[in-house]
Amino acid sequence: MSVNLTVKVFRYNPEVDDLPRFDTFDVPEMKNMAVLDLLYQIQDNQDRSLSFRCSCRIGMCGSCAMFINGKSRLACRTLVGGLGTKEIHLRPLPNLPILKDLVVDMDPFFDKYERVKPYFVPKEERKDFYRVSEGADERKLIDEMLECITCGACYSSCTMVTTDPDYLGPAALNRAFCLVADKRDGAGAERLRLVGNTDGVWRCHSQFNCVEVCPKQIIPTWSIQQLRKRCVFKKLGIRV
Amino acid sequence: MKGIRTVTRRGLSISAKTGYIPNLTVWKPMAVGMWAWWLHRITGLALAAYLLIHVSLMSIAILKGPELFDSLLSMLMTSKLFLIFDLGLFAAVLIHGINGVRLILFDLGIGMRRQKEIFWFAMALVAALFIWSFLRILPEIVR
Amino acid sequence: MINKTDGTLSWFLQRVTAVGLIFLLGVHLWLLHYKNPGEIIKFGDVAIRLRTLTFFFVDMGLLTFGLYHALNGINNIIQDYGIGTTGRRSIGFILVIIGCVMVFLGGVSLFKFV
Numbered sequence: 001m002s003v004n005l006t007v008k009v010f011r012y013n014p015e016v017d018d019l020p021r022f023d024t025f026d027v028p029e030m031k032n033m034a035v036l037d038l039l040y041q042i043q044d045n046q047d048r049s050l051s052f053r054c055s056c057r058i059g060m061c062g063s064c065a066m067f068i069n070g071k072s073r074l075a076c077r078t079l080v081g082g083l084g085t086k087e088i089h090l091r092p093l094p095n096l097p098i099l100k101d102l103v104v105d106m107d108p109f110f111d112k113y114e115r116v117k118p119y120f121v122p123k124e125e126r127k128d129f130y131r132v133s134e135g136a137d138e139r140k141l142i143d144e145m146l147e148c149i150t151c152g153a154c155y156s157s158c159t160m161v162t163t164d165p166d167y168l169g170p171a172a173l174n175r176a177f178c179l180v181a182d183k184r185d186g187a188g189a190e191r192l193r194l195v196g197n198t199d200g201v202w203r204c205h206s207q208f209n210c211v212e213v214c215p216k217q218i219i220p221t222w223s224i225q226q227l228r229k230r231c232v233f234k235k236l237g238i239r240v
Numbered sequence: 241m242k243g244i245r246t247v248t249r250r251g252l253s254i255s256a257k258t259g260y261i262p263n264l265t266v267w268k269p270m271a272v273g274m275w276a277w278w279l280h281r282i283t284g285l286a287l288a289a290y291l292l293i294h295v296s297l298m299s300i301a302i303l304k305g306p307e308l309f310d311s312l313l314s315m316l317m318t319s320k321l322f323l324i325f326d327l328g329l330f331a332a333v334l335i336h337g338i339n340g341v342r343l344i345l346f347d348l349g350i351g352m353r354r355q356k357e358i359f360w361f362a363m364a365l366v367a368a369l370f371i372w373s374f375l376r377i378l379p380e381i382v383r
Numbered sequence: 384m385i386n387k388t389d390g391t392l393s394w395f396l397q398r399v400t401a402v403g404l405i406f407l408l409g410v411h412l413w414l415l416h417y418k419n420p421g422e423i424i425k426f427g428d429v430a431i432r433l434r435t436l437t438f439f440f441v442d443m444g445l446l447t448f449g450l451y452h453a454l455n456g457i458n459n460i461i462q463d464y465g466i467g468t469t470g471r472r473s474i475g476f477i478l479v480i481i482g483c484v485m486v487f488l489g490g491v492s493l494f495k496f497v
Contacts, residue, residue: 164463167465196391205277207273225347225352228394285460295449295488295489302429303495313424318423337408344402373417
């Protein structure tokens, strides 16, 4: 006997609607259903105008991040059974402009990402490759931070992002440290200059919301702390 | 559908009910780290306001001379209301101070992976010290 | 253009004053309130205490560290709201003025005992 789920979905079409609204749908629950399956169900059978982003459906692309039952999560990786209730509330990610329904404009997120020079800059001309062994600590450190799929969950959960539109945010700062920590990269000093200001590392107040929501278990707060340490050492003239 | 609005601030539309005390209504329930942040901020503001009043009041009392100073202090320190307010102040000092130590630990890179446990330990310390101070001041309040 | 000011020193000093305040405030609260609850402090007691070098420095420390920490904290909260450069500068200026006035007021009253 399958129980129906009550799904309240945020709807807003700026071209047509003055104000947003919540539409309620009844969806039969299926075994091991994820929120993404719910959305497909609604879109296929009940309302073809529902808009949402998705792609890989296995938690790798970061497209389907949305605000599910009080928290930013990936729709494809959130099992309905795990939510512990038959009422599902779906809203678009906070802190970002809404394009339509559950789709947000990720431009501000990626603009800030670009601000930290998020690409590898080789340190020197080399004829051979760097050798970093598989189990090395430095590799493990960077591997963790490299997992970021730029889903925007952390960015949408940080209070400092909400109140300060210029704050770089956890994802961009995590990316900055990922590269600063890499001994092969040559733009570390410049990146510290780019993030070491009041709209960068100094805006974080260790709220840990980013850690709560990251689907890849990254700890951006830690990355930000490491950047801060380097900024302070640089200011005090201490060489790391 | 009261309360849900798209707020435009400098061109940004924010989907959730935010306003100027953000995320308190959006995040349900608030995570431990967010409680810590909020408590730290509220106690900080309260203590900052108190500090400005305290410095002004005490300085003026001292500058006006012993009579005014003595009468002011005896009035304050025997007032039951003031003693209760004082307990609240001490609670704020404890919360802000001990959570502050927790934050300094994180700034040194210690304990970030166990931030929730450290917060609960800090609050237990706050509770213990507050109970100590309460029991110490209680005789004065009920006298 | 993005509003940028280097916040390194103020962040660092906030922590330095915080640690200082933990000790200074502990001493202050214990001596004046919790050591002898119910004791009403008189002008004469304050005078005796502040004539000693240690306590003069403890109270001056409380004054300067406390005001820096509190006003810098308020400045931080203001910065959290992403106000524009002119706004930040004006508010920062006002906070500095308040700080100086308070340190002056407090300092004058402490020096009265010297």
